[in-house]
Amino acid sequence: MKRNATAVWQGDIKSGAGHLTTQSTTLNQTQYSFNSRFADGVGTNPEELLAAAHAGCFTMKLDLDLTQAGYKVDTLETKSVITLDNGKITLSELTLQAKVPGISEEEFQRIAKGAEETCPVSGAFSFEITLNATLVTE
Template sequence: MKRNAKAIWQGSIKEGNGHLTTDSTVLDQTPYSFNSRFAEGKGTNPEELLAAAHAGCFTMKLSLDLTTAGYQVDQLETSSTITLNDGKITQSVLKLQAKVPGLTEEEFQKIAKNAEETCPVSQAFSFEIVLEAELI
């Protein structure tokens, strides 16, 4: 399986801007710029896209692992916060809230940690990953 995205940029780093398009068109000439990355400008940025990819991948992998273990998932809600320090991505913090009937806290933490370590996006990252998992 291969997935594609295209970035087009015009101009200098601070005054220029660009847009991103994916084959699925979920991103369809979605704007990004210096301000959307380093300030509060409109548009997306690479770190936001990494956060979405990490939250989505981890949550799907956890759903698979819980289902395989025989549990019925009511809801999994995950956020990812990507940290950019001095021009380097240094961390992704995954915050998970899960509603899974009949699951013990110990088993939940074990399955969640395994999903964090084995989801394809986690495996692609070389920076620190922190998992904060709450069973509600």
């Protein structure tokens, strides 16, 4: 499987701007700029897109692993925070809230950690990844 995206940029780094389009067109000439990356400007940025990719991939991998272990997932909600420090991405912090009936805390933590370590996006990252997984019981 191959997927693609295209970036177009015009102008200098501070006053220029660009747009991103993904193969699926979910992003379709989506704006990005210096301000959307380093300030509060409108548009997306590479770190936000990495965070979305990591949260989405990990969540799907965890659902697969839980299903294969015999559990039926109610809800998985994952947030990824990507840290850019001195021009280098240094960390992805995954925070998970999960509702999975019938699973023990220990089994849940074991499966969640395994999914974090084996999701394809985690494997593509060379920086630190942390996981804070919470099993919600009602």
